[in-house]
Every structure is written in C-alpha cells, then in structure tokens.
Amino acid sequence: MSKQYEFKAPILPYILVLPQMVIVFIFFFWPAAQAILQSFYLQDPFGGRMIFVGFQNYSRLLADPDYWQSFTVSTAFAVCITVGAMTISLFLAIQANKKIRFASFYKTMLIWPYAVSTLVAGAIWLFMFNPNVGVIAYMLKHTFHVDWQYLLNFNQAFLLLTLAATWKQLAYNFVFFLAGLQSVPATLIEAAEIDGASPSTRFWKIIFPMLSPTTFYLLVMNLVYGFFETFPIIHQITQGAPGKSTGILVYKVWRDGVINLDLGSSAAQSVILMIMVILLTVFQFRFIERRVTY
C-alpha cells in the first residue's frame, strides 16, 4: 500500500490532474459557491434585485415544520429503500449463485431492470398504480376492494414509492452481491462443510463477513440513491402529494427553485443538502470504513 510511484518532473502530475480539476471546478465548486452566495439573498428571478438577508433563508427553513417533515420522510424513505433493496437483492443473489438450471437466464433477467432509467421506472409504476388509469389500481379496487387512493393516503403513497424505488435499485445491488458471492473462495466453504457447519452458520460466519466490503459500499450507495436519486420517481408518481407529505428534500429544492422561482430558499436548501453529503462522506471514511474487514 505504501509504495508510491514518484514523478520526476514536478509539473507533470499537475498537468495530468488538471482536466479533472477543471471539470470539478466548473461543475462543482463554482455552482456550489454560487449556491452559497445566493442562499444569503432574496432575489427576483431576472436578477434585477438582490436583497441581502443574512441567514434569513436558513432560519425560515429551520423554523418551518414542513421542512422538518420533509427531512423525516426523506430519511424514512432512504432507510426503507436501503433495507428493502439490500435484503431482497442479497437473497436473490444467493439463489442465483446456486447451481441451478437456467442460472444465467435468471441472472440476466434480474440485472435487466438496471437498464431502465429511473424516470421510465417511475412512469411504469405510475401507469400500474394510478387510481385513475392504473391496471393494478383497478384490480385492487374491484377485486380486492381496497380503497386505493394514494393521492390522498400517505401510507399508500409511501408504500408505492418505496416499492418502485426499491425495485429500481435491486438490479444494481444484485450485480454487486453476485460478484461478491462469487469471489468467496470455495475452499473456505468446503472446509467449513467438512467441519460440519450448517448452511446458516456457513452463511453468517463465512460468507456474510467476506461480503462486508460489498455490503458497506452498497449501504452508502443505497442511502445516497434513496436520498438523492429517487427524484424522478417522486416526480412521476406523486409530485409530493398527498399534501406535501412525500416531497423529499431534493424534490423540494427543485420545486422551490425551478417552478416556484424562490431562488434564495432553494439555494439555502441545496447548501444544507451539501453539508449533509459532506457529513455522510466524512462519517464513511472516518468511522465505518475502519471497522469493515476487507
């Protein structure tokens, strides 16, 4: 690990990283700086007036119970997706890793949803479950007599969004878990088998610990996905309804900024999200990564 290649010419490495730095600067540092700046102003969309308001955009958000509600629902959403998607995909990966007939067919089928864009995934679920036009919604109502109206029922809306977002993420997790499982040395498992370890012992004592780097990586990726990348699903299926109960943080940033043209508040919200991501990353590197067995 400690062996490093040293460049002889001192300038070359800087030139090599320059393109990357330029990209990071243009697409991250510069907009981030703009967001921080804008978050201290009240401004009209055309940029004609800017009134410095200090931390007012932030204090308004933090004093707004709706913002905290959005925070809570975002967290619940991300956690449910992470737990659901990881458990199910691990189960599927284990099954697909067995020596069964048509194994490669199943694997292909299970990876397939990954090719569907999140926006399209949202549309598919919308057309199945929309109370006005959905096929499954119709069945739920007329065959099972469920009062299916997720536009007014938060629990139904939350369940539907979680299912849709989880389904979309399964394939991604599946690929990583399958690769992880295949890299567990067969000799270890055979040795445990000879020692008389039961299948569940073999899983929990050997396979699961060996998978921990994969699991940890997926944990972070799934949380990030749940928090930030589920925007298209929300946008397609509920648009934050019922009320504003499913308007997760990223959705709110977009709505307030792009549709409602409340640039100051939108900027303040994105700065808060940025701080959250920074904290998550620090947490990841400082605390968790050390405890994972690689």
Place this chain on the structure above:
Amino acid sequence: MKRVILLMAVLLMAVGAYAQTTVEFWHAMTGHNGEMVQVIADKFNASQKDYKVVPVYKGSYVDTMNAGIAAFRAGNPPAIIQVYEVGTATMMAAKNAIKPVYQLMAENNMKWDPNMYIPTIKSYYSTSDGRMLSMPFNSSTAVMYYNKDAFRKAGLDPEKPPVTWPEFFEVAKKLKASGMEGGFTTNWISWIQLENFSAWHNLPFGTRSNGFDGLDTQLVFNSPIHVRHFQNMYDLSKTGVFIYGGRENKANPLFTSGRVGLHFESIGGYGNMKANCKFEFGVARLPYYPDVPGAPQNSIIGGASLWVFNGRPQAEYKGVAEFFNFISQPEIQSLWHKETGYLPITNAAYELTKSEGYYKTNPGLEVAIKQLLNKAPTANSMGIRFGNFQIIREIEDQVWEDILAGKISVKDGLDKMVRDGNKTLREFEKLYK
C-alpha cells in the same frame, strides 16, 4: 482584382437590400398547437419582407419561462416569450426586463386600438388603469363538461345541464345512484374552484382588485361562501359522489372513461375531450349559488400571453409590433380559435367565426366565450394578479388534499391557504418594494 471587389460590393448591396430582421419567439405549444404557431409565423413572414418571426419551442411553460430568465440574465433574451398566466405578476414586476406592449406600440407609431380585445382578456394583461402589458395569445376559461349518455341513463334531460350548484349536486348524486362510480370531479382546484368561482360570484379572491392595484394585497378566499362550497364538495367526497383525480388536469381520465358524469376543465381541453370521450358530451357554464348577489358575473381566463423582452436591437421591436398587430387580425384569430380551441382574443374574430356558422357544429366553444362576455368585468372579475402565484396554487393543492384526507377541517383548511398564501405575498412585496 478590381472585378472581385466590385462583385463583392454588388453582393453586399444585394444582401443589404434583402436583409431581414429576425425576431425570435420562444413558446411552449406542443402538438397541433405548436404547428399552428409555425403556421401563423409563416403567414406573417409571407405577408411582408422586412421581418422574419422564428418560433422556437422551449418545452413546458415552466421550461420556457426558465429558459427566458436564463437568457435574459446572460444578456441575450429572445424578443418575444410566451408566459403562462401564473407568471404574469412575476413578469410585470421585472420592470427592467420587459417592454410593455402599450409602450412598444407607441414607440413604433402603430395604429393599434387596445379596445378591440375582449374585455376580460384585455384586463387580465393590463394595468388597472388599462395599459396593456403583454399581448394576449392563447386564452381559455373554465367550463363544465357533462356526459349526455349518462344523463339519459339516469333519467335526466341531456339538454338541461344543472345551472346552480344545489342543482348540480343533486344531479351528481343521481348520476352516482344510476350506477356510475361517482358523480363529479374537477381539474385545477385553484383556477376553477377558487379563482373562477370567485369571479363568477363577483367575490374578491384577494384585496386591492385581486392584486391589480398593488403588491400590498391580501388573499380573502376564505369567505363563508367559499367555505360553504368547499364543505359541499368535501361532504360529497365522503359519500363517493365527488372523486378526487389529482392536481392540474389529472382528473380528466375519470370523466373520459365514464366513471363520473360531470367534470370541470378548461375549454382548451375541448379537443382532448372530443378525441377521448366514447360518449356524447356537452359543455355548459359554471354553476353558481343563486343566493349570492350578482352571480353569475363573468369567468376569468387562463392560458398564456406574449411578453417582449428589453435589450434587443431597436429594429426588432418594430417587427414585434407588426407581428402583434398581424396576429390580432380577425382572420388569424379565427383560424387560431378554430384550430386550437383557444378563445378568439378580439370581438371581431368572435363575430367572424360566428358568421361562418362555426358554433352551430361546435356549440361548446361559444358557451365559453359567452361566459367570459356575460357581464362587463368588475374589480373581482378582471383577473387575478399575485406574485409568487405558483407557490400559492401549490399551497392550495396541498391543503385541499389534506382537507380531503380529513387532516384538517374545511374552514381551517381555507384559512390556512389564505394565511400561508399571504406569507408568500409579503415575501414578494418585500422584494419589489
């Protein structure tokens, strides 16, 4: 060498003589309506040689407005941009960014009479003292659609749609009792059941002439009549007579699939209804409460208008003025009206279309126009003009869902809409004071 220079000089002169001034026109019209924008631009371009209007489709209303804002901030806005009615106050307040239409016409010495436009349409885009700020383009209004086949099945007269709200609710109940899943639904809760409802009953939606007279306006749509109306709808939702279909125009499938027999939607949705309803449907005026004095007044418009950006070369503005005059002609307006279902913006275009006998085969469109022209607009029915109005509509949508879900009472819900809406109005006022 001399010959070459001579040739170049001749070429340059030729170019100079035929140089057209290009006028960019950003819009949000899709499908057939988008094609019609091009058709009208082509007609204008063919009618003269000096200017060429180039329509550019920029996505949804929101996308188009954001593209315009970004272009203005970057110092290169289009000459003309189509902005939906919700953005009217935002555009108006951005005084440095826009050139008002009355000023544009005066600067270019155009012969132009703002009184040729239908009063309710003109007033929506004018200051309260009558100076027109943006050019009316695609205007619609809210109407009631009803399923004539379902009326017959329920033993109701399909040629007699309900006229008042009490009648309407009775009809809705009968439709449900006749075997339909529900009686009625509605699109656009804010635009139809609050903004148009207020105008139609000559009730203020907000103070200061619905915001026309100043930014220090307050929302007041939590009056006892508003509360009564929402209570009626809420009560009927409990018995399944009213079915909620979602925000904006998402309730349409409930009507087109025959699950409810009565529906409220823009007249701009007439073509969609024609294409999707497998039954005979009718268009009728909005119902009213007969005990409200002055009701029915007149309904207000929705849709979009054309704004002129500042910061273009002077020559382009002459072209914009010519173009605006051109599209106000009765023939062009009548064509636009018949092809898109949007309302004609001038009285002359309405008369022309009528004289052609068009409404004999399309009576629904005339219902909408007559509803707009029902009475001369009052301070309560000129239109509405509030800053941050997109946010206010969103608040109304959200709270309406909370009311239907039983999280908040009808009275408290309307009070909350007004209270939260007023908060965003104060933000807007603070910014532009």
